[in-house]
Amino acid sequence: MARDVFITGCGIRLPGQPIPSEAMEDHIGRIHGKPSLLGRRALRWNGIETRHYALDSAGRPFETNAGMSAKATEAALEDAGLGVRDLEFLATATTQGDYLVPGHATAVHGALGGRSMEIASFQSVCGSSLMAAKAAWLNVLAGQAKVAAACAGEFSSRWFRPSFYEGTALVDAKGRIRAEADFLRFTLSDGAGAIVMEDKPRNDALSLKVDFIDIVSLADKFDPCMWAGASVENRTDLQKGWAFAGPVAAHAQGAVALLQDFDLLKRVIRAWVGVYLEKVDVKRIVPDAVDWLLCHYSAKSLREEIVSLLEKTGAMIPQQKWFSNLPRVGNIGAASIWVMLDEFLKSGRLQRGQKVLCVVPESGRALVGFMMLEAV
């Protein structure tokens, strides 16, 4: 029997002080000490003004991915009026955990403590957040757990240190870094966020009833668009991936850094729009019925023709309904959607009965997720 499931708490962990754009390149470290060619353009495009890093300006870590994820989960439990020992199921999301093995959820559970419980690790890119949320939702829905948490954490800056690029094929003889590698250094930053789901709403405050979580992968059609573990040239030949070459050779090939294909990204953006329009077409999403849109993609970055297309097809959600804190907190990959939701809920904007649509596109291999919530 289907029952209702509610988000009853939300929490975040943003490491350190906000780092302004002017200081970010020095913070993560310049490749061979030189300024990036692409950096300014990337910053203009993503509109980020400040962000957080879990490395200090000398490159020393003062957090871990698992630690930030655990702190965000604790904060979400506290927000729900619960404690760590109340948690029965934990799903974690990240792009890159602290270990290669075992799964990230083990590290988060270890850092969180509490008691023995069921866990699940989701590793993808931004969309892993909704994969974990779906696992938490379905567990509560099925009566397997009364209190479940979905957390998402990223520690991308570790991967942006110069040592990931210097001495590899990603940097040419003149010390210039390939665009595929440079762009993400200016895009992603660190932090964690979490939500708590329960089988009943809070009686003292608004809760968010989960209407649905839909995740659509288009990996059957597209090659990887954002990846690590293969060089640009060998990205589609898995037998030439990093583990076959071995870590030292893979590093030299530039197969270890995070990379992004921009040409493909443009096609992937259209594909996301296609999936969204399909949802509108079958009335799974009714744009007029959405009161708030939390999209892990800035309206500013959507090209004019896409906005115009959305308007012409009756699918645009007007910009005054978009809520985002991306310019101030940065793009935190999987954690972004919870960090956005947390600030939104605490802003007092939400009214009972309103519908909140969360949209999480993931360029990784063309995936997009939707979560519809209703304030009760």
Place this chain on the structure above:
Amino acid sequence: MHDVADVLRRLTVVFTDFEGRLEQTPLIRKLNRGRFEMDDYRAFLIGLRQQVKDGALWMSRAASNIGEDRLELRSKLMRHAVTEHRDFRLLEADYVATGGMLADITSAEKNIGSEALSAWMFNEASKPDPFGLLGAMWIIEGLGSIKAQEWGRLAQQRLSLPDTAVRFLLYHGENDSQHIGEFQEMLGLVLPGEATAKRIVRTAEVTARLYALQIEEIGA
């Protein structure tokens, strides 16, 4: 589903599905993965030429089958056909600029997909008031405005082609940027209407599938 916004939305979904299907064809895979050779580019031009040459012809035929209560649409199609009916010459010139022989592109046979696409277009265009063909135009014009430049730039970059060898693909992209607005106007001439809306979307779906078949068959 019956008005302009509904049909545009549905058509956009058809187009994005089509793009996904194109990504999986051997030819476009090679282009995207940096494995595209000069022979692939020449085969591509030969494949494109067939439908570009037929395009203006089926469009004229469709125009001649549009009733007198829709003269505005008839005019638009006729103008469109006039604008494009010599474009295949540009493809031939591109082919020669790559070092290919003119006779090779002018004498090439249609591939299986091109045969099917061409037969389908002329069949639809021969019907009275063939409004469904607006769906076909959406797919084919969309290729021009969205894909052509992207493909042209990639091909040029991979093969170090001179500008004179990629004029068709690059020129198309430049000319069709206003295409959604114009297309919306054309839809407004035949919509709202349930049956017409359905037919436009269905025609787009079939055209997209046959177009992808044509690309699949290139070099296959």
